[in-house]
Amino acid sequence: MQGKGIMRRGSNLHALGGFNQTVVLDTIRRTPEGLSRVEIAEQTGLSAQTVSNVSRRLLDAGVIREAGIRNLGVGKPRTILQLDPSGHYSIGVHIDPAVLTFVLLNIEGEILTHTTRRTPSAADPGAVISLMRDSIEEIILSSGIDRERVLGVGIASPGPIDMARGVVMDPPLLTSWHGVALRDELETATGLFVLLEKDVTAAAVGELWKSTGSDRDDFLYFYYGTGVGVGLVLDREVVRGPTSNAGDAGHIVVDPTGPVCRCGRRGCLGDAISPVTIVRSAIDRGVIEDPGAELDTAFIDEAFSRVALLARGGDDRALGLIDNIARDVAEAIVTIVNLLDLDQVVLGGPYWGRVSDFLLARMPELINGSAALATLRRVSVTGSRIGDDGAAVGAACLVLDATLTPRSATLFIS
Template structure:
């Protein structure tokens, strides 16, 4: 495990300086002092410590400003790595990212969550090991694994609080078991929250902004980031927009609510609607008994993109429902941007982006105060997995959060 004195001295200051260097790409010590309000001597000492840890390197001189040219510094992307694992109902995606958040390796496979937890996590562990070996990443530089999945969750205990997709997963200690198998720290988090913070780390949003993320894979989730930190709520189960009620007389959802958005606008809902549309299921070769909703939804989206009127009508209806959810998000959190992330948006993003933007422009409470941009994720279909890896980087390197005892690596027996 990578070790450094990150927590030994001025952790918050070190984190602040490191995050500014990350966001700026290249920056001088003078600019760091101006941005932080710290003295030049303090900045020089912190940068010297970061360079000693290998996290930061000097990269030459800046443009002349009338005096002595300033020495520029930047992150050393190869200094640390982290792993992101997105565990979906149908698919598992694993990525390895460097300190800058750039993806250096990726793999995916199907069916993990439909297996018993021990079997599924054993497969995940073996795939993580194989991916690190293929990418020739030094394990001593790997900070840990961000395991992201759907909710509800007990993030501190590292367990899922849902019997989805099977009862075996309810209260199963997924984070601890994966940590034992791989010998690396594992943190559990919500896939939508992870996708949201990934945008910040990659520099796709203003670091001072408040922005939202709508995440759509098999289900629908949401996340809000305020000045670079995920809004957590009281139990880290916040912004579950897939389970806001859009019909108080609607059917009961397994979550306990009625008329949930996910049951009207999510991929599984669209597949059911397409199967019930005369001729459409046959035309798109949909499987009425299939459980792989992402694949079936992708067929509907592809048909919508190529001009199939019935398929496009279903996607646009879904987008209008999601537009209503986006308006709710803007009313509750006063965001300035909404990012659309996840594999389902990756295949039909242009339709969703256009319709959701129209709904927000027309219906947002604060529309006379400011406009809200609806944009696609820079991380595409892998946004949650990349975000999971980023959450590890952020926690370890910039927020000054020491690892909880139950997230420390377990020695291999």
């Protein structure tokens, strides 16, 4: 098994050329300042000839570029290789019942375009797919990039999903989405390669892709959106599970005396801290006014922001609601980090940014001060490097990751 902070090792067998290519590319990607061919050979264990051949193919494909000469000590100066940011691109889409988010990334993971569209009707998958198609075409045209250099489209969707078939199964917050063949339908509509992933997993992929060195080798990504979930990264590989639906943390019990969840148990995390629960509690406590109508997604989004703003202003009732979020999330995280022996937690998602200051101030103390914590090292708690659009960025990174990251599974011959 690969040790912490150790680069992946390649093989000089000709039959494994594809794997070697991703090993070299991943090594270059994780060193933004660039590497010489000699340094790549040292770090990967590949022969100088193999590195030379792979580098030539990557240069010809426009994936990497020669970025000047560097004197590395004894011997002649070496040519430095870096990713070519104009070489290839990917598009990410995050599906939410209220809004669709689109991003265009270059091969370095830099966001070049960001746009949102109100979901036309979450109950109508056809309308959503049509809007996704039109928005993707608009992004490509307005950016002026060569369509041939778009590696594909990644979709971050609420689960559960059937990843093998590219089907959205029956997400609880998307009514009428029962067995929607989203991947194939969008591929047909756009003519582009499409990947489908759970939103929490996509967010973890994005966080991993944006990392350098070994600072994100093992971590838990806690996703706070309309629903909650966790993305898990172990030894720099995202944990998906046999059906690619790992990370459903919504039914971890955090308050045995809490309200009854739809699953029949009391105090489930997802129900306890969901934005709609926080907004309803805020109405019941007089923090915000009762709209006198059904709480739709637009109102919940706006009302949650108001509660967060009141908390920042020192309103004790609003602060109490946000403190409950911190306590419940910390309780769940202690359970997970104990189970997996993790010491890094990353927090993100669409609703995270509005309460991030308060949660980051409270949660390290709540987690590390818990009598139930069993890890040997202090748990680090940080905010996402990507921000509120982590799922969309992660969806685009999925395409980069699938195309450019070495996978040990590719070495098996069936």
